[in-house]
Amino acid sequence: MLLLSIFIYIFMPFFMGLNSIYLLSLCYVVKAAIDVNYRNILVSRTVTKEVFRLFLAVIPALILAMLVLLINGTRDVSFILPLINQLYKLLVGLFVYAHFLQKKKSAIVYCIYAFAVQAVMQTVSFFSSNINTFFNMFRDPYAIEIGTLYYGGYRGLVVGAASFFSVSAAYALIFVIVAEYWDKINISKYIKLLVLAVMCFAAISAGRTAFVGMAMAVAIPCVLSFINLKKKENKVHKSKKKRRVNPANIVALCGISIVLLLLWLLDLNGVLDVSLSKQINEKIASFLKYAFEFVYNFLNGNGFTTVSTDVLQDMYFPVSMKTFVLGDGLYTGEFGGYYMSTDAGYMRQILYFGIIGFFSLVCFQMTFFMYKQGSKTKLYSFAIIILLFVLHYKGEVIGYLHITQGILLLRMLSEIHEKNDVRENYTDGKCYNECLQRNGARIEKIY
Secondary structure (H helix, E strand, O other), X not given: OHHHHHHHHHHOOEEOOEEHHHHHHHHHHHHHHHOHHHHHHHHHHHOOHHHHHHHHHHHXXXXXXXXXXXHHOXXXXXXXXHHHHHHHHHHHHXXXXXXXXXXXXXXXXXXXXXXXXXXXXXXXXXXXXXXXXXXXHHOOHHHHHHHHXXXXXXXXXXXXXXXXXXHHHHHXXXXXXXXXXXXXXXXXXXXXXXXXXXXXXXXXXXXXXXXXXXXXXXXXXXXXXXXXXXXXXXXXXXXXXXXXXXXHHHHHHHHHHHHHHHHHHHHHOOHXXXXXXXXXXXXXXXXXXXXXXXXXXXXXXXXXXXXXXXXXXXXXXXXXXXXXXXXXXXOEOEOEOEHHHXXXXXXXXXXXXXXXXXXXXXXXXXXXXXXXXXXXXXXXXXXXXXXXXXXXXXXXXXXXXXXXXXXXXXXXXXXXXXXXXXXXXXXXXXXXXXXXXXXXXXOOOOO
């Protein structure tokens, strides 16, 4: 039940033509009405000052989004509605998280499990047309059409309402969180590696944007290892044994990259044609050419470029000072599609409500990280913020992308309550080191 609820919360698959998050919210409203314990947890433990500040922070963005319509005399509300829907999703997230508190389970770890399940679904869909057809009833029809017509069926396999860039951005974020929570994923190391391999395949199928998250998930543990090594050399905190960063995640992601490269080399030499059907071989070949397009282009002397990066550069262009400051109040083109034919994140939001409006979204996004954190958590938070700004160059992420916002809400709440639980145990007179061990050895300082 917990895994199903968080899967629905993140990916919002369709059920009989209806977005399943509405059914999920209805179930939790009923649960809150009949379950007194759950209702008390929902009210007393999820509605924190950090959550209250988060919901308040979106108000300036909403006001500016409406004000720009009056200034420009337009009626395009296609930007405002997703903002309102995001608030609804965040509200549902509080209900979901309260359920995890009641069951004393880690919501963010189950979030990782949900992505693992999604990855398995995508992978099985890739190799089995019958299963792929079955899962189509839970997918966005538009994603099915695009994945079939333009990508030969190796993309558009996400079981849910979101697809392509949105899900690849979410995978990029979840890879960083996997590195952060590696020690709290209570499964065999070898199963972790296998699941990570499947997740990497599924992430790239959703979009090559996920490569950014993979690279960052490898880099951060390396930085932490370097910092710990320096501390050891300088004999800092020599009276306490520092927890060393488990290098398994570094090895895992590097190993997965090597496996993907090996598959590409096998395909290049025709080895895969021996044992697989012609249809699967063609799909794998198309997938590998898509995934490693930048490698093919580099070998052909065209640099590390792809068609999408070339197109993306053309989507950034000069605008007037008035547009840059206040925007045009337009988000959708006259005949549908993107206003001024750009879907680049920074451009879309500046064209709609200018740099002032974009700054309001940045402020809203920062509230997801405004809570007391240990030094390790601060490093991961900083890395995630950098990741969001990088992803925003490709598409709208900062303060706007539902799927990443939902994940960040769960991360924030998990960090806050984990720290509070350790503090309560510590003040009760229990051994500090035992408290750390029970809570995954993640809290470095008690505030």
